[in-house]
Amino acid sequence: MPSTVALTVARYRPEQESEPTFQTYEVPFRKDWVVLDALNHIKDNLDGSLSFRWSCRMGVCGSCGMKVNGTPKLTCAAFLSDHLPGPVRVEPLDYFPVVRDLVVDLTDFMRKLKKVKPWIIRKEERPLGDGEYRQTPDQLDAYTQFSMCINCMLCYSACPIYGLESSFVGPAVIALAQRYNMDSRDQGAAERLEILSGHDGIWQCTFVGECTKVCPKNVDPAGAIQQYKLTGAVHWFKSLLLPWGTR
Amino acid sequence: MPRPVTPFLWFLFSAGGTVAALLFPIHLLLTGLAFPLGWLPAPSYEFLRALVQHPLTRLYLFVFISLPLFHWAHRFRYTLYDGLQLKHLTELIAVLCYGAALVGSAMAAYTLWNFA
Amino acid sequence: MSAEPHYTLYHPRWYRRRVSVWWWLQNRSYAGFVLREITSVFVAFFAVVYLWQLRALAQGPEAYAHFLARLKTPGFLALNGVAFLFVLFHAVTWFNLAPKAMVVRLSGKRVPDWIIAGLNYVAWLALSGAVAWILLPG
Numbered sequence: 440m441p442s443t444v445a446l447t448v449a450r451y452r453p454e455q456e457s458e459p460t461f462q463t464y465e466v467p468f469r470k471d472w473v474v475l476d477a478l479n480h481i482k483d484n485l486d487g488s489l490s491f492r493w494s495c496r497m498g499v500c501g502s503c504g505m506k507v508n509g510t511p512k513l514t515c516a517a518f519l520s521d522h523l524p525g526p527v528r529v530e531p532l533d534y535f536p537v538v539r540d541l542v543v544d545l546t547d548f549m550r551k552l553k554k555v556k557p558w559i560i561r562k563e564e565r566p567l568g569d570g571e572y573r574q575t576p577d578q579l580d581a582y583t584q585f586s587m588c589i590n591c592m593l594c595y596s597a598c599p600i601y602g603l604e605s606s607f608v609g610p611a612v613i614a615l616a617q618r619y620n621m622d623s624r625d626q627g628a629a630e631r632l633e634i635l636s637g638h639d640g641i642w643q644c645t646f647v648g649e650c651t652k653v654c655p656k657n658v659d660p661a662g663a664i665q666q667y668k669l670t671g672a673v674h675w676f677k678s679l680l681l682p683w684g685t686r
Numbered sequence: 687m688p689r690p691v692t693p694f695l696w697f698l699f700s701a702g703g704t705v706a707a708l709l710f711p712i713h714l715l716l717t718g719l720a721f722p723l724g725w726l727p728a729p730s731y732e733f734l735r736a737l738v739q740h741p742l743t744r745l746y747l748f749v750f751i752s753l754p755l756f757h758w759a760h761r762f763r764y765t766l767y768d769g770l771q772l773k774h775l776t777e778l779i780a781v782l783c784y785g786a787a788l789v790g791s792a793m794a795a796y797t798l799w800n801f802a
Numbered sequence: 803m804s805a806e807p808h809y810t811l812y813h814p815r816w817y818r819r820r821v822s823v824w825w826w827l828q829n830r831s832y833a834g835f836v837l838r839e840i841t842s843v844f845v846a847f848f849a850v851v852y853l854w855q856l857r858a859l860a861q862g863p864e865a866y867a868h869f870l871a872r873l874k875t876p877g878f879l880a881l882n883g884v885a886f887l888f889v890l891f892h893a894v895t896w897f898n899l900a901p902k903a904m905v906v907r908l909s910g911k912r913v914p915d916w917i918i919a920g921l922n923y924v925a926w927l928a929l930s931g932a933v934a935w936i937l938l939p940g
Contacts, residue, residue, distance in 0.1 A: 453815035509829065536816035544816060577910030599832065602821040603768050642692040645764050646899065647835045665903035668696055675693035700903075706845045707896040707922075710889045712930035714848050716937055717855065718882030722874045729937050731866050734859055737936075747856065751849050758846035765839045771823055790853060797856050 444468040444519055445526035446477050448489065451537050459537065462486075463526060474514040474522070474529060475503055478541075491541040498655060501591030505541055506530040511593035511653045532596035548592060551608045554634050555616035560627025572624040585618035585663055587656040594650035594660050606639040610650035610660030613641060617663040620670075636671045644668075695760050695784075702757025709750060744798040752791035759783035841892035844885040851882075897922040 443465045451459040464485050466477045475493055482489050493503040496515045503514045508528050519527065535543035565572065594610040595601050601609050616635055620628045635641055644664045651661040721728035729737075737743050763783040766772050772779060810816045826832040858869035872878060900922050901915035 451817055453817070459817060533819075534821075536810045536813065536818045538816055544810075544813070575910070580910075580912070581907075599821070599825055600768060602825065603771060636690065636693065638690070638692075642696060645761075645768060645835075645839070646902075647832065648899075649831050649835075652831065659902075662902045662905075665899075666905055668693075669903050672693045672697040672700070675689075675697070678689075702845075703892070703896055706889065707893040708926050708929050709933065710845060710848055711886070711893050711926075712933045713852070714882065714886050714889055716934065718848070718851070718873065719879070719886060722870070722879060722882075727939055728870075729939055731859070731863050733939065734866075738856070738859060747852075751853050751856075754845045754849045758842040758849070761839055761842035762846070765836070765842070769826055769836060769839070771821070790850065794853050794856070797853070797860055801856075801860050 440470060440520075441468050441523070444477070444523065446474075446481065447526045447528045448478070448481070448541070449530040450489070450540050451531075452488075453539065461528075468519060468523075470518075470520050472519045474505075474507055474512075474517045474519060474527065477519060477527070478514065478529065489541075490539045499589060501589035504532055504591045504593050504596070506532060506596065511596040513591060513593070513655050516655060532592055534596060534598075534602040535592070543592075545592060547605070548590070548595065548609065548611070551612045552590075552615065555608070555612055555631050556627060557615045557619055559619065559622065559625050560630060561624075562626045574623055578623040581623070582618045582621040585614045585621070585658055588615055588618070588658045588660075589656055591655065593653045593655065594658075597649040597653040599647060599649070600643050600645060604639075604643055607643045608634065608639055610644075610664065611658075613644075613667060614658050614660040614663040617667060620667075632671070632674065635667060636674070641667050641671060695756075698753065698756040699760035700757075702753035702755070703761075705749060706754040706757055710754065713750075738798075738801055744801065748791075748794055748798055751794040752787070755787040755790045756784070759787040838891065838895050841888045841895075844888035845892060847881075847885055848889065893926065897926065 445463050445465055447461050447463045449459050450462050464481050466480050466485075469476070473496075475496055478489065478491055479493075482491075491503070491505070491514075493515065494500040495502070498513055498516050501513075504511060505514050506512070506529070507514065507517045508522055509530075511532060514529070529541065531537050531541045531543045535545060535547070538544050588611055590611060592611070598607075598610055601607050613635065616631050619625045620631060641664050644661075646661060646665060648661045651659045654660065716726065720726040738747065760783070763779050766779050767776055810818060826836045855866075855869055858865040873882070897919050901918035904918055906913040906918065
Protein backbone atom coordinates (compact mmCIF):
# COMPACT_ATOMS: atom_id res chain seq x y z
CA MET A 440 0.00 0.00 0.00
CA PRO A 441 1.38 3.43 -0.94
CA SER A 442 1.70 6.14 1.67
CA THR A 443 0.18 8.88 -0.49
CA VAL A 444 -2.18 9.09 -3.46
CA ALA A 445 -2.70 11.90 -5.98
CA LEU A 446 -6.07 13.56 -6.39
CA THR A 447 -6.67 15.55 -9.55
CA VAL A 448 -9.49 17.87 -8.67
CA ALA A 449 -11.49 20.11 -10.99
CA ARG A 450 -11.30 23.76 -10.03
CA TYR A 451 -13.46 26.61 -11.29
CA ARG A 452 -13.10 30.08 -9.87
CA PRO A 453 -15.40 32.26 -11.96
CA GLU A 454 -13.77 35.46 -10.65
CA GLN A 455 -10.44 34.52 -12.19
CA GLU A 456 -11.05 32.03 -14.99
CA SER A 457 -13.62 31.40 -17.69
CA GLU A 458 -13.19 27.62 -17.86
CA PRO A 459 -12.57 24.86 -15.35
CA THR A 460 -9.01 23.71 -14.74
CA PHE A 461 -7.48 20.81 -12.83
CA GLN A 462 -5.26 20.90 -9.77
CA THR A 463 -3.39 17.92 -8.38
CA TYR A 464 -2.88 17.32 -4.68
CA GLU A 465 -0.91 14.62 -2.90
CA VAL A 466 -2.93 13.30 0.06
CA PRO A 467 -2.05 10.61 2.61
CA PHE A 468 -3.40 7.20 1.73
CA ARG A 469 -5.31 5.35 4.43
CA LYS A 470 -7.10 2.16 3.53
CA ASP A 471 -10.26 3.25 5.35
CA TRP A 472 -10.35 6.68 3.72
CA VAL A 473 -12.95 7.65 1.15
CA VAL A 474 -12.62 10.38 -1.47
CA LEU A 475 -14.52 12.73 0.84
CA ASP A 476 -11.88 12.24 3.53
CA ALA A 477 -9.21 13.12 0.98
CA LEU A 478 -11.11 16.25 -0.07
CA ASN A 479 -11.50 17.31 3.55
CA HIS A 480 -7.79 16.73 4.09
CA ILE A 481 -7.07 19.01 1.14
CA LYS A 482 -9.38 21.70 2.47
CA ASP A 483 -8.05 21.48 6.03
CA ASN A 484 -4.35 21.21 5.29
CA LEU A 485 -3.44 21.95 1.70
CA ASP A 486 -5.85 24.35 0.05
CA GLY A 487 -8.63 26.00 2.00
CA SER A 488 -10.11 27.50 -1.15
CA LEU A 489 -11.47 24.19 -2.46
CA SER A 490 -15.30 24.24 -2.41
CA PHE A 491 -17.49 21.15 -2.25
CA ARG A 492 -20.68 19.92 -0.59
CA TRP A 493 -20.95 17.17 2.02
CA SER A 494 -22.90 16.48 5.17
CA CYS A 495 -23.68 13.12 6.72
CA ARG A 496 -20.60 11.28 5.33
CA MET A 497 -22.56 8.02 5.52
CA GLY A 498 -24.60 7.85 2.32
CA VAL A 499 -28.01 9.09 3.43
CA CYS A 500 -28.06 12.83 2.81
CA GLY A 501 -27.22 12.87 -0.91
CA SER A 502 -25.01 15.98 -0.66
CA CYS A 503 -21.60 14.71 -1.73
CA GLY A 504 -22.33 13.46 -5.27
CA MET A 505 -19.40 14.02 -7.66
CA LYS A 506 -17.73 12.26 -10.56
CA VAL A 507 -14.86 10.05 -9.42
CA ASN A 508 -12.76 8.84 -12.37
CA GLY A 509 -15.63 9.71 -14.67
CA THR A 510 -18.36 7.85 -12.81
CA PRO A 511 -20.96 9.65 -10.65
CA LYS A 512 -20.49 8.49 -7.06
CA LEU A 513 -21.14 9.56 -3.50
CA THR A 514 -17.67 10.63 -2.42
CA CYS A 515 -18.43 9.41 1.09
CA ALA A 516 -18.89 5.92 -0.34
CA ALA A 517 -15.98 5.86 -2.80
CA PHE A 518 -12.95 4.27 -1.15
CA LEU A 519 -9.53 5.52 -2.17
CA SER A 520 -8.30 1.93 -2.14
CA ASP A 521 -10.76 1.07 -4.93
CA HIS A 522 -9.29 3.78 -7.13
CA LEU A 523 -5.59 2.95 -6.86
CA PRO A 524 -3.07 3.52 -8.27
CA GLY A 525 -4.36 7.03 -8.86
CA PRO A 526 -4.36 9.84 -9.71
CA VAL A 527 -8.01 9.91 -8.70
CA ARG A 528 -9.91 12.38 -10.85
CA VAL A 529 -12.66 14.27 -9.00
CA GLU A 530 -15.06 16.45 -10.97
CA PRO A 531 -18.45 18.04 -10.38
CA LEU A 532 -21.59 16.20 -11.53
CA ASP A 533 -22.30 16.47 -15.25
CA TYR A 534 -25.21 18.38 -16.80
CA PHE A 535 -25.66 20.82 -13.94
CA PRO A 536 -24.22 24.35 -14.04
CA VAL A 537 -20.97 24.53 -12.08
CA VAL A 538 -21.11 27.36 -9.57
CA ARG A 539 -17.60 26.92 -8.18
CA ASP A 540 -15.06 24.07 -8.06
CA LEU A 541 -17.10 20.94 -7.27
CA VAL A 542 -20.34 22.72 -6.39
CA VAL A 543 -23.22 22.52 -8.90
CA ASP A 544 -26.57 24.24 -8.94
CA LEU A 545 -29.55 21.93 -8.42
CA THR A 546 -32.38 24.44 -8.93
CA ASP A 547 -33.50 22.72 -12.12
CA PHE A 548 -34.08 19.45 -10.29
CA MET A 549 -35.90 21.15 -7.41
CA ARG A 550 -38.20 22.92 -9.82
CA LYS A 551 -39.01 19.73 -11.69
CA LEU A 552 -39.55 17.75 -8.50
CA LYS A 553 -42.21 20.17 -7.34
CA LYS A 554 -44.03 19.81 -10.65
CA VAL A 555 -44.83 16.13 -10.04
CA LYS A 556 -46.34 16.86 -6.61
CA PRO A 557 -44.31 14.42 -4.53
CA TRP A 558 -46.77 14.20 -1.66
CA ILE A 559 -49.90 12.20 -0.83
CA ILE A 560 -52.82 13.66 -2.75
CA ARG A 561 -56.29 12.83 -1.51
CA LYS A 562 -59.60 13.68 -3.16
CA GLU A 563 -60.96 13.92 0.33
CA GLU A 564 -59.02 13.85 3.56
CA ARG A 565 -60.30 11.48 6.18
CA PRO A 566 -61.32 13.14 9.45
CA LEU A 567 -58.86 12.54 12.27
CA GLY A 568 -61.41 10.55 14.20
CA ASP A 569 -61.44 7.88 11.49
CA GLY A 570 -57.86 6.97 12.31
CA GLU A 571 -54.83 6.33 10.13
CA TYR A 572 -54.66 5.24 6.49
CA ARG A 573 -53.73 1.59 6.98
CA GLN A 574 -51.47 -0.31 4.66
CA THR A 575 -50.59 -3.97 4.40
CA PRO A 576 -46.92 -5.01 4.07
CA ASP A 577 -47.61 -5.90 0.41
CA GLN A 578 -49.01 -2.44 -0.27
CA LEU A 579 -45.92 -0.95 1.34
CA ASP A 580 -43.74 -3.20 -0.78
CA ALA A 581 -45.29 -1.80 -3.95
CA TYR A 582 -43.52 1.54 -3.60
CA THR A 583 -40.79 1.16 -0.94
CA GLN A 584 -37.97 0.83 -3.43
CA PHE A 585 -38.80 4.19 -5.01
CA SER A 586 -39.01 5.87 -1.61
CA MET A 587 -35.32 5.21 -0.97
CA CYS A 588 -34.25 8.12 -3.18
CA ILE A 589 -31.95 10.56 -1.35
CA ASN A 590 -31.97 13.15 -4.16
CA CYS A 591 -28.24 12.79 -4.68
CA MET A 592 -28.54 13.53 -8.44
CA LEU A 593 -26.10 10.83 -9.52
CA CYS A 594 -28.79 9.53 -11.90
CA TYR A 595 -29.07 12.92 -13.59
CA SER A 596 -25.34 13.03 -14.08
CA ALA A 597 -25.49 9.58 -15.65
CA CYS A 598 -28.43 10.26 -17.95
CA PRO A 599 -27.33 11.38 -21.42
CA ILE A 600 -30.90 12.41 -22.26
CA TYR A 601 -30.88 14.88 -19.38
CA GLY A 602 -27.65 16.25 -20.76
CA LEU A 603 -29.04 16.56 -24.28
CA GLU A 604 -32.58 17.66 -23.47
CA SER A 605 -32.55 20.15 -20.63
CA SER A 606 -36.34 20.07 -20.34
CA PHE A 607 -36.43 16.33 -19.51
CA VAL A 608 -37.78 15.90 -15.98
CA GLY A 609 -35.27 13.17 -15.27
CA PRO A 610 -34.98 9.79 -13.52
CA ALA A 611 -35.28 10.74 -9.84
CA VAL A 612 -38.34 12.93 -10.41
CA ILE A 613 -40.13 10.12 -12.22
CA ALA A 614 -39.14 7.56 -9.59
CA LEU A 615 -40.44 9.83 -6.86
CA ALA A 616 -43.67 10.46 -8.76
CA GLN A 617 -44.08 6.68 -9.04
CA ARG A 618 -43.40 6.35 -5.30
CA TYR A 619 -46.57 8.32 -4.75
CA ASN A 620 -48.55 6.91 -7.68
CA MET A 621 -48.07 3.43 -6.30
CA ASP A 622 -48.80 4.34 -2.70
CA SER A 623 -52.20 2.93 -1.81
CA ARG A 624 -52.99 6.05 0.23
CA ASP A 625 -52.50 8.34 -2.76
CA GLN A 626 -55.25 9.37 -5.17
CA GLY A 627 -53.29 11.80 -7.30
CA ALA A 628 -52.08 9.69 -10.22
CA ALA A 629 -54.28 11.61 -12.66
CA GLU A 630 -52.77 14.92 -11.56
CA ARG A 631 -49.26 13.65 -12.15
CA LEU A 632 -50.14 12.09 -15.48
CA GLU A 633 -50.11 15.34 -17.42
CA ILE A 634 -46.54 16.22 -16.62
CA LEU A 635 -45.22 12.67 -16.68
CA SER A 636 -46.87 11.81 -19.99
CA GLY A 637 -46.20 15.20 -21.50
CA HIS A 638 -43.45 16.30 -23.83
CA ASP A 639 -40.79 16.59 -21.13
CA GLY A 640 -41.80 13.47 -19.31
CA ILE A 641 -41.13 9.78 -19.63
CA TRP A 642 -41.28 9.61 -23.42
CA GLN A 643 -37.90 11.32 -23.73
CA CYS A 644 -36.32 8.35 -22.00
CA THR A 645 -34.72 5.80 -24.30
CA PHE A 646 -33.89 3.35 -21.52
CA VAL A 647 -30.14 3.78 -21.51
CA GLY A 648 -30.31 2.35 -17.99
CA GLU A 649 -27.27 4.18 -16.63
CA CYS A 650 -29.35 5.90 -13.96
CA THR A 651 -30.13 2.61 -12.27
CA LYS A 652 -26.48 1.55 -12.51
CA VAL A 653 -25.15 4.55 -10.58
CA CYS A 654 -27.93 4.84 -8.01
CA PRO A 655 -26.41 4.27 -4.54
CA LYS A 656 -29.75 3.32 -2.96
CA ASN A 657 -31.03 0.77 -5.53
CA VAL A 658 -34.04 2.90 -6.39
CA ASP A 659 -34.04 1.60 -9.98
CA PRO A 660 -35.36 4.77 -11.64
CA ALA A 661 -35.10 3.12 -15.07
CA GLY A 662 -37.56 0.49 -13.89
CA ALA A 663 -39.90 3.17 -12.57
CA ILE A 664 -39.82 4.92 -15.93
CA GLN A 665 -40.46 1.78 -17.99
CA GLN A 666 -43.36 0.82 -15.74
CA TYR A 667 -44.85 4.24 -16.20
CA LYS A 668 -44.45 4.00 -19.97
CA LEU A 669 -46.67 0.94 -19.91
CA THR A 670 -49.12 2.71 -17.60
CA GLY A 671 -49.11 5.76 -19.87
CA ALA A 672 -49.73 3.68 -22.99
CA VAL A 673 -52.56 1.74 -21.35
CA HIS A 674 -54.07 5.01 -20.16
CA TRP A 675 -53.86 6.41 -23.68
CA PHE A 676 -55.82 3.48 -25.07
CA LYS A 677 -58.36 3.64 -22.25
CA SER A 678 -58.97 7.34 -22.80
CA LEU A 679 -59.38 6.71 -26.52
CA LEU A 680 -61.74 3.76 -26.25
CA LEU A 681 -63.56 4.61 -23.03
CA PRO A 682 -63.42 8.41 -22.77
CA TRP A 683 -66.03 8.53 -20.04
CA GLY A 684 -64.27 6.06 -17.83
CA THR A 685 -60.85 7.63 -17.29
CA ARG A 686 -60.16 9.25 -13.98
CA MET B 687 -54.75 20.65 -26.04
CA PRO B 688 -54.50 17.96 -28.73
CA ARG B 689 -54.03 14.42 -27.45
CA PRO B 690 -50.32 13.51 -27.58
CA VAL B 691 -49.62 10.59 -29.88
CA THR B 692 -46.33 9.58 -28.25
CA PRO B 693 -47.84 6.88 -26.01
CA PHE B 694 -49.29 5.20 -29.10
CA LEU B 695 -45.99 5.42 -30.96
CA TRP B 696 -44.25 3.87 -27.97
CA PHE B 697 -46.84 1.11 -27.98
CA LEU B 698 -46.12 0.39 -31.66
CA PHE B 699 -42.40 0.41 -30.89
CA SER B 700 -42.98 -2.00 -28.05
CA ALA B 701 -45.22 -4.35 -30.04
CA GLY B 702 -42.84 -4.26 -33.01
CA GLY B 703 -39.87 -4.96 -30.81
CA THR B 704 -41.61 -7.96 -29.31
CA VAL B 705 -42.53 -9.34 -32.75
CA ALA B 706 -38.98 -8.79 -33.95
CA ALA B 707 -37.45 -10.36 -30.84
CA LEU B 708 -39.65 -13.45 -30.86
CA LEU B 709 -39.85 -14.15 -34.62
CA PHE B 710 -37.04 -12.46 -36.52
CA PRO B 711 -34.13 -14.62 -35.29
CA ILE B 712 -35.63 -17.88 -36.56
CA HIS B 713 -36.91 -16.43 -39.83
CA LEU B 714 -33.62 -14.70 -40.51
CA LEU B 715 -31.66 -17.82 -39.64
CA LEU B 716 -33.72 -19.89 -42.08
CA THR B 717 -34.38 -17.48 -44.93
CA GLY B 718 -31.12 -15.54 -44.76
CA LEU B 719 -28.60 -18.23 -43.90
CA ALA B 720 -29.77 -21.86 -43.62
CA PHE B 721 -31.71 -22.03 -46.88
CA PRO B 722 -29.31 -20.09 -49.17
CA LEU B 723 -26.32 -21.95 -47.73
CA GLY B 724 -28.06 -25.29 -48.06
CA TRP B 725 -27.78 -26.19 -44.35
CA LEU B 726 -31.46 -27.09 -44.39
CA PRO B 727 -33.81 -27.99 -47.23
CA ALA B 728 -35.65 -24.91 -48.44
CA PRO B 729 -39.43 -24.96 -48.94
CA SER B 730 -40.47 -25.01 -52.58
CA TYR B 731 -42.08 -22.13 -54.45
CA GLU B 732 -45.41 -23.97 -54.69
CA PHE B 733 -45.40 -24.77 -50.97
CA LEU B 734 -44.79 -21.14 -50.04
CA ARG B 735 -47.46 -19.87 -52.41
CA ALA B 736 -50.00 -22.25 -50.93
CA LEU B 737 -48.95 -21.21 -47.42
CA VAL B 738 -49.31 -17.50 -48.12
CA GLN B 739 -52.77 -18.02 -49.67
CA HIS B 740 -54.16 -18.78 -46.23
CA PRO B 741 -55.67 -15.64 -44.65
CA LEU B 742 -54.06 -16.36 -41.29
CA THR B 743 -50.64 -16.49 -42.92
CA ARG B 744 -51.30 -13.18 -44.58
CA LEU B 745 -52.33 -11.62 -41.29
CA TYR B 746 -49.21 -13.03 -39.64
CA LEU B 747 -47.03 -11.68 -42.43
CA PHE B 748 -48.60 -8.24 -42.25
CA VAL B 749 -47.92 -8.02 -38.53
CA PHE B 750 -44.47 -9.54 -39.12
CA ILE B 751 -43.49 -6.81 -41.56
CA SER B 752 -45.32 -3.69 -40.41
CA LEU B 753 -44.87 -3.71 -36.63
CA PRO B 754 -41.07 -4.14 -36.71
CA LEU B 755 -40.90 -1.31 -39.25
CA PHE B 756 -42.62 0.95 -36.74
CA HIS B 757 -40.28 -0.35 -34.06
CA TRP B 758 -37.35 0.76 -36.22
CA ALA B 759 -38.99 4.12 -37.01
CA HIS B 760 -39.44 5.07 -33.36
CA ARG B 761 -36.08 3.81 -32.17
CA PHE B 762 -34.08 5.18 -35.10
CA ARG B 763 -35.75 8.56 -34.77
CA TYR B 764 -34.52 8.86 -31.18
CA THR B 765 -31.09 7.51 -32.12
CA LEU B 766 -30.69 10.30 -34.67
CA TYR B 767 -32.16 12.90 -32.33
CA ASP B 768 -30.05 12.00 -29.29
CA GLY B 769 -27.05 10.23 -30.78
CA LEU B 770 -26.28 12.68 -33.55
CA GLN B 771 -27.96 15.64 -31.84
CA LEU B 772 -29.97 16.54 -34.92
CA LYS B 773 -32.45 18.57 -32.89
CA HIS B 774 -33.09 21.12 -35.58
CA LEU B 775 -34.27 18.38 -37.95
CA THR B 776 -36.61 16.74 -35.48
CA GLU B 777 -39.81 17.12 -37.51
CA LEU B 778 -38.16 16.03 -40.74
CA ILE B 779 -36.68 12.95 -39.06
CA ALA B 780 -40.04 12.01 -37.56
CA VAL B 781 -41.82 12.37 -40.90
CA LEU B 782 -39.15 10.36 -42.75
CA CYS B 783 -39.05 7.56 -40.20
CA TYR B 784 -42.75 7.03 -39.58
CA GLY B 785 -43.44 7.79 -43.21
CA ALA B 786 -41.09 5.05 -44.35
CA ALA B 787 -42.73 2.62 -41.94
CA LEU B 788 -46.15 3.59 -43.29
CA VAL B 789 -44.99 3.09 -46.88
CA GLY B 790 -43.55 -0.32 -46.04
CA SER B 791 -46.70 -1.36 -44.23
CA ALA B 792 -48.88 -0.14 -47.11
CA MET B 793 -46.80 -2.10 -49.59
CA ALA B 794 -47.06 -5.21 -47.46
CA ALA B 795 -50.81 -4.77 -47.12
CA TYR B 796 -51.20 -4.26 -50.88
CA THR B 797 -49.09 -7.29 -51.79
CA LEU B 798 -50.82 -9.53 -49.27
CA TRP B 799 -54.30 -8.38 -50.15
CA ASN B 800 -53.76 -9.01 -53.85
CA PHE B 801 -51.88 -12.27 -53.43
CA ALA B 802 -53.51 -14.78 -55.82
CA MET C 803 -23.00 23.15 -32.47
CA SER C 804 -20.12 25.33 -31.29
CA ALA C 805 -17.92 24.60 -28.31
CA GLU C 806 -19.37 27.57 -26.42
CA PRO C 807 -20.80 26.62 -23.02
CA HIS C 808 -24.49 27.09 -22.26
CA TYR C 809 -25.68 30.23 -20.59
CA THR C 810 -27.93 30.11 -17.52
CA LEU C 811 -30.29 33.04 -17.15
CA TYR C 812 -29.04 35.62 -14.60
CA HIS C 813 -25.95 33.53 -13.89
CA PRO C 814 -23.42 34.36 -16.60
CA ARG C 815 -20.50 32.89 -14.68
CA TRP C 816 -21.99 29.46 -14.00
CA TYR C 817 -20.14 27.02 -16.19
CA ARG C 818 -22.08 24.60 -18.41
CA ARG C 819 -20.34 22.36 -20.87
CA ARG C 820 -22.11 21.40 -24.09
CA VAL C 821 -22.60 17.67 -24.55
CA SER C 822 -20.25 16.39 -27.23
CA VAL C 823 -21.65 14.60 -30.28
CA TRP C 824 -19.40 11.70 -29.22
CA TRP C 825 -20.98 11.38 -25.79
CA TRP C 826 -21.91 7.78 -26.51
CA LEU C 827 -18.26 6.73 -26.82
CA GLN C 828 -17.41 7.90 -23.33
CA ASN C 829 -18.02 4.59 -21.58
CA ARG C 830 -18.94 0.99 -22.26
CA SER C 831 -22.53 1.33 -21.09
CA TYR C 832 -23.26 4.12 -23.50
CA ALA C 833 -21.54 2.30 -26.38
CA GLY C 834 -23.51 -0.86 -25.60
CA PHE C 835 -26.70 1.20 -25.51
CA VAL C 836 -26.05 2.66 -28.98
CA LEU C 837 -25.24 -0.80 -30.32
CA ARG C 838 -28.58 -1.97 -28.97
CA GLU C 839 -30.35 0.92 -30.66
CA ILE C 840 -28.59 0.21 -33.96
CA THR C 841 -30.18 -3.26 -33.97
CA SER C 842 -33.37 -1.53 -35.13
CA VAL C 843 -31.71 -0.81 -38.48
CA PHE C 844 -31.13 -4.52 -39.06
CA VAL C 845 -34.66 -5.29 -37.92
CA ALA C 846 -35.94 -2.89 -40.58
CA PHE C 847 -33.53 -4.41 -43.10
CA PHE C 848 -34.95 -7.87 -42.61
CA ALA C 849 -38.53 -6.64 -42.70
CA VAL C 850 -37.76 -5.11 -46.10
CA VAL C 851 -36.06 -8.31 -47.30
CA TYR C 852 -39.16 -10.26 -46.28
CA LEU C 853 -41.40 -7.80 -48.10
CA TRP C 854 -39.19 -8.25 -51.14
CA GLN C 855 -39.56 -12.01 -50.83
CA LEU C 856 -43.34 -11.68 -50.67
CA ARG C 857 -43.48 -9.51 -53.75
CA ALA C 858 -41.21 -11.93 -55.62
CA LEU C 859 -43.43 -14.80 -54.52
CA ALA C 860 -46.47 -12.93 -55.85
CA GLN C 861 -44.86 -12.11 -59.17
CA GLY C 862 -44.11 -15.69 -60.21
CA PRO C 863 -41.51 -18.47 -60.20
CA GLU C 864 -38.89 -16.56 -62.20
CA ALA C 865 -39.06 -13.55 -59.92
CA TYR C 866 -38.83 -15.81 -56.88
CA ALA C 867 -35.88 -17.72 -58.33
CA HIS C 868 -34.16 -14.40 -58.98
CA PHE C 869 -34.76 -13.41 -55.35
CA LEU C 870 -33.28 -16.69 -54.10
CA ALA C 871 -30.25 -16.24 -56.34
CA ARG C 872 -29.65 -12.76 -54.93
CA LEU C 873 -29.80 -14.09 -51.39
CA LYS C 874 -27.07 -16.59 -52.25
CA THR C 875 -24.58 -13.89 -53.30
CA PRO C 876 -21.68 -13.43 -50.85
CA GLY C 877 -22.70 -9.80 -50.29
CA PHE C 878 -26.15 -10.72 -49.08
CA LEU C 879 -24.93 -13.71 -47.12
CA ALA C 880 -22.50 -11.47 -45.24
CA LEU C 881 -25.20 -8.84 -44.67
CA ASN C 882 -27.66 -11.46 -43.46
CA GLY C 883 -25.02 -12.93 -41.16
CA VAL C 884 -24.35 -9.55 -39.59
CA ALA C 885 -28.08 -8.82 -39.43
CA PHE C 886 -28.65 -12.13 -37.69
CA LEU C 887 -26.13 -11.25 -34.97
CA PHE C 888 -27.74 -7.87 -34.43
CA VAL C 889 -31.27 -9.31 -34.40
CA LEU C 890 -30.08 -11.87 -31.84
CA PHE C 891 -28.62 -9.04 -29.74
CA HIS C 892 -31.96 -7.24 -30.00
CA ALA C 893 -33.86 -10.32 -28.85
CA VAL C 894 -31.60 -10.99 -25.87
CA THR C 895 -31.56 -7.39 -24.66
CA TRP C 896 -35.32 -7.14 -25.21
CA PHE C 897 -36.15 -10.21 -23.14
CA ASN C 898 -33.71 -9.25 -20.40
CA LEU C 899 -35.23 -5.77 -20.09
CA ALA C 900 -38.87 -6.85 -20.44
CA PRO C 901 -39.31 -7.46 -16.67
CA LYS C 902 -38.55 -3.78 -16.04
CA ALA C 903 -41.68 -2.69 -17.89
CA MET C 904 -43.88 -5.69 -17.15
CA VAL C 905 -44.26 -5.89 -13.40
CA VAL C 906 -46.59 -8.73 -12.48
CA ARG C 907 -47.90 -9.04 -8.95
CA LEU C 908 -49.28 -12.36 -7.79
CA SER C 909 -51.11 -12.35 -4.44
CA GLY C 910 -49.37 -9.12 -3.48
CA LYS C 911 -45.82 -10.19 -4.25
CA ARG C 912 -43.87 -9.11 -7.27
CA VAL C 913 -42.94 -11.98 -9.61
CA PRO C 914 -39.10 -12.07 -9.81
CA ASP C 915 -37.52 -10.59 -12.92
CA TRP C 916 -35.80 -13.81 -13.95
CA ILE C 917 -39.14 -15.60 -14.21
CA ILE C 918 -40.61 -12.95 -16.51
CA ALA C 919 -37.48 -12.98 -18.65
CA GLY C 920 -37.45 -16.79 -18.58
CA LEU C 921 -41.05 -16.96 -19.78
CA ASN C 922 -40.09 -14.71 -22.68
CA TYR C 923 -37.23 -17.02 -23.60
CA VAL C 924 -39.55 -20.05 -23.42
CA ALA C 925 -42.02 -18.32 -25.72
CA TRP C 926 -39.14 -17.50 -28.04
CA LEU C 927 -38.04 -21.13 -28.23
CA ALA C 928 -41.60 -22.40 -28.67
CA LEU C 929 -42.42 -19.94 -31.46
CA SER C 930 -39.09 -20.55 -33.22
CA GLY C 931 -39.76 -24.27 -33.09
CA ALA C 932 -43.25 -23.78 -34.51
CA VAL C 933 -41.98 -21.64 -37.38
CA ALA C 934 -39.23 -24.12 -38.23
CA TRP C 935 -41.73 -26.97 -38.11
CA ILE C 936 -44.02 -25.17 -40.55
CA LEU C 937 -41.34 -24.07 -42.99
CA LEU C 938 -39.15 -27.16 -43.10
CA PRO C 939 -40.47 -29.88 -45.36
CA GLY C 940 -40.75 -33.44 -44.05
